[in-house]
Amino acid sequence: MSGTRERIVEATSALFMERGFSGSGLKQICAASAAPMGSLYHFFPGGKTELAAETLRSSGRAYQLLVEAILDAAPDIVTGVGDCFTGAAETLRASDYADACPIATVALEVASSDEALRRVTAEIFENWVCSAASRFAAAGVNPARARELAIVVLAALEGGFLFSRAARSTTAMEAIGRSMTDHVAAALRS
Amino acid sequence: MSGTRERIVEATSALFMERGFSGSGLKQICAASAAPMGSLYHFFPGGKTELAAETLRSSGRAYQLLVEAILDAAPDIVTGVGDCFTGAAETLRASDYADACPIATVALEVASSDEALRRVTAEIFENWVCSAASRFAAAGVNPARARELAIVVLAALEGGFLFSRAARSTTAMEAIGRSMTDHVAAALRS
DNA sequence: GTCTATAGCTTGATAGAC
């Protein structure tokens, strides 16, 4: 049960957030996870693509569980959505704007240049949308609208990460969070 | 007035959208723009960073002018916002999901790893927000709210590019566009 | 499973002829 494999995946996830897919070298990943090159290719014979696919799936799942936990802990869905945005803002500040979406950077890099990885990112986003949509529907939003609402809220969260990281300020994330709580509240009333 | 310099910047912009900053090599850029290596360093003695900064500024300005033209051509601001999203969706489909935001991919790549380029992307986004906010204010939105509204609409547009490119489908962009027109209309009524 | 060494290629950048 050597933790080497897990260490490699964790180091890859962190490097992907800081430098993206092309900017993260396998040597750098090995150094960051204190793993030799041979171990990386032992666990991931498919090389960088296989490692990236597993890293994206793993951090995508972890991120989904985090959001679900925040939504389920809140007294109502509107508060829960607000908590996601304030939590994202706090995490950004606490991590010096490094700990953001673990998928977006790589997703944009590979969208037009690596079909296998593009499919992986599409699957992760689809899981996120389904997860959020089911929460909105359970909270009383018309099921057909619930999916659209999930798409909008998650897209706005991604835009918030982009603007907040670029500006090194969380004012964008906070403004977007306010708008999204209003938007979800309006959807509940209709 | 050798067009070599312009060709280099244009090729760089296209490659940044398709493969990002780290994924675009200078040799690739020279090949795509039919320019020799020596010319690239003649025009951009600061190397890849200087070329990237100028490319980002140039395509950021062009993108802003495009959005402003769409907004100003529309009969009202709500229609104009809707036109931006349907236009983005059409452009994505027509370009096989390659022609999207010219800044976002690079902005995420450099946010935590290249301070000089991070500042450039922050400045571009700030210009976009100011431009959109002034249109919203001119349409009758309370000036304090106009800036927040601009941030939300642009962030949602960026999230729409991300989800639509990953899924190779414009349904996300279209759903987000519908929500944003509703959101802008609501801001006008309040 | 772990580790070292290295092949083969590409990267960003430079030098110097023209």
Add this chain to the structure above:
DNA sequence: GTCTATCAAGCTATAGAC
């Protein structure tokens, strides 16, 4: 201003001893 040749360093990937 243009172009070629080249450098040192980085990359992904592999081979093979332990």
